[in-house]
Amino acid sequence: MSVVALTAAQQAAVQRRTVLVLSLGQVLGGIAFGATVSLGALLAADISGNDALSGLATASVTLGAALCAIPLARLAARVGRRRALTLGNLFALVGIAVVILAASLRVFPLLLVGILMIGAGNAGNLQSRFAATDLAAAQHRGRDLSIVVWATTIGGVAGPLLLGPGELVGAAIGMPPQTGSYAFSFVAQCAALVLYLVALRPDPLLAAQRLAKEAVAATGAAMADRPVIARYAIFAVAGSHVVMASVMAMTPVHLAHMAHGAHGMAPTPADVSALVGITIALHVGGMYALSPLFGILADRWGRLRVVLLGQVLLGGALAFAVFANDREWGVMVALILLGLGWSAATVAGAALLTESSAPEVRTRRQGRSDSLMSLSAAAGAVLAGVVLSNFQYAGLGIAASVIVLAIVALSPLGRAKR
Template identity: 70%
Template sequence: MPDTLAAPLTAGSVARIQRRTVGTLAAGQVLGSVAFGATVSLGALLAADISGQDSLSGFATATVTLGAAVAAIPLARLAARRGRRFSLSLGNLLALAGIVVVVTAAAIRSFPLLLVGVLMIGAGNAGNLQSRFAATDLATTERRGRDLSIVVWATTVGGVVGPLLLPVGESLGRTLGMPPLTGSYLFSCAAQLGALVLYLVALHPDPLLTAQRLARSGEARKEHIVEVDRPVAARYAIFAVAGSHVVMASVMAMTPVHLAHMVSADTVTAVVGVTIAIHVFGMYGLSPVFGILADRWGRLRVILLGQGLLIASLLTAALLSNAEGGVMLALVLLGLGWSAATVSGAALLTEATVTSQRPRRQGRSDSIMAFSAAIGAAAAGAILGWIGYGGLALCALVIVAAVIALSPLGRR
């Protein structure tokens, strides 16, 4: 099937393409989030187990975000040349290869090889992250936040189910003779294969290539095309998204390790699975609400709402760090704050950027976001060992304060 339609594009045909694109991307996000959600919870535990040192556990999350950072810009450039379908499918292939490497590393107890596999999974997740931008390629100004948030919301299903599959995966892995803590990668592999087939078969015509055609030809309505470039607002959007992601990633990465010292060894897998599941629900479950608010209230106000939720989360984590229920509440608020800032920040970045520059800035945003989170996650392990989980939460407040202080730039 062709990547773009040969027939002239009308407002009605563009709307139909957009609806089909959002549906396909949402289904792909369900599968991709099952794959990623079933493994992200295991990264820190595998790293600590294989290395024998809790202080190195943060390197798993740091490496997965580093992989996303390295791959974000190349995948965005490929999308600009060959379309979203090509870049998303390539991301699925990278993640599949990474899963094989991680399971092999666990079998031979190789910490460096584990990081290589996690790096590849992170590179694959860079493609998955770009799905939210693909939802904005043909969106109108009035629905940009809503369409983006629908794709983000679809991650709820897999993101919640994935961590809950950890006990089942462990049982299945033992039956098949797999290394400890790797059984859930079977679900990840199946989900990645499903997403790959979906994108190859159903993502036609390609939304980005179609948007580029609209920009060149002037077909359909002008509201699909951004004609005014606002680089200062775009840079603030990148900073707000990256800062919020650093806060979320650093605290979330250390939560499994912190909980492992609070609960018994027999229940740690289940407790970690439930905690990460409700955190992921916070990240994605209310994203359509934040998308609607971003369309109605404005992008900047919802970014600031997200910072308020992050402050509530970090204070809860600091004050109730020794209570299992307090940690769970903090993780829910952490997810909600991340969701508000990410949905509205991505919408602001898109509408502050002309169509021809979108893939480049979107790739740069994902790369900066992932690089910053990789540094934050690596530092989080050291901070956890130094001043504990509550101290880590208080340190993260500095980043939230910076996002709030620089918010006037988002109005330019």
């Protein structure tokens, strides 16, 4: 579709429609993400027979997102967000099918390939938050970005809570154990693909590129680029994501060990799935439910202050992980705070990256940010499995706190000079 010039009123109308479409897509895409987070570690531990390898599941999700973030960003810069997002949906659909096949055959490497493909699809979900800023007014950039992030709450919370019903549906149609909820994920991804193809018109990125060229032609002045601030924003987002992903990846395994130790007899798989599902649902709710609040705060207080607020929340989460990890409520509080800290840092950091980058380099930096965020989290998830096996859950919390301290210490780099 060709991109035509937009008036200010038309731009605002297109932006509202874009945010709505992206939000609906995030609801649908979040279902697959929530299910994969909950089931991936358990499936990996069950099929491999080794808890230390369970972190490879989350690592595969993040690795898939890392590998596809930059190519999808480059594709978006050339042909628009719509085609890039639909390609991400296709990756996720293939991944879901491969995971179900791997669980049926009990082939661990094939399982990781399927989870990696789902992660590649998640790269599209991550790109959606940047798509919300393409046509956003500067004073509402954090708010619009955070609305799209918030929309993932519905799908992200529903994904883990569908574990129980998913097992019933899966058993009824002959799916392998612990994969039933992927049937819901597959349907949701199909719906998201159709939604983007049909409704994401005009393409927000192509329209924004046209407006930027017209502004330069009219004024002769291009937007200033602030690479130091942009690099700090990328580091803050990636570091916060590593903390969240590494602790979250090992929580299902830790809860399973707790459940076995707390009962006189071995708990049933349904009991473990319910405990894990509720805890991860609370965590995913923390990740997304209050993101509009953090977006509004980022617009009013400033991006850097909200990034640092995220570090305070992450620090609180790690304190509970260290000192209350032997209680179910303590782990739940830790995961809720972990989600809230991630939300504040991610929303504010993404807004900081966008506004500190000139239009001609913005999409490329966004892709690099997503790639680094996912790649570093993949490494963190693998190391988290080793740390959990050797130093338990408290040791994992202590190790993650080093990253939080580094983000705080380097925060002067993210402050704009007056």
